[in-house]
Amino acid sequence: MKLATKQIIDKLETLPENMINEVEDFIDFLKAKHVKKPYITTPSAVQHLEEPKSLYGAAKGTILYIADDFNEPLDDLKDYM
Numbered sequence: 001m002k003l004a005t006k007q008i009i010d011k012l013e014t015l016p017e018n019m020i021n022e023v024e025d026f027i028d029f030l031k032a033k034h035v036k037k038p039y040i041t042t043p044s045a046v047q048h049l050e051e052p053k054s055l056y057g058a059a060k061g062t063i064l065y066i067a068d069d070f071n072e073p074l075d076d077l078k079d080y081m
Contacts, residue, residue: 028053 012020073081
């Protein structure tokens with residue numbers, strides 16, 4: 001294993017779970033970004049490309065409650081209406 005890879009793993013082991021998830025999302029972003037413009041010279045290398053992870057629905061379940069008056073005007077802005 002390369003030294004850079006070992007250093008990254010050591011740093012990952014010290015992160016809390018929510019930050020590890022952010023790192024994973026960033027890795028997926030980088031992979032997706034570079035899959036769009038692959039610099040491939042041989043046809044056999046095309047078979048080894050991994051499809052990027054879809055982010056559709058990634059925020060599902062993060063909004064637990066929406067107030068009934070969500071679309072109502074704010075009291076602070078009544079002077080401007």
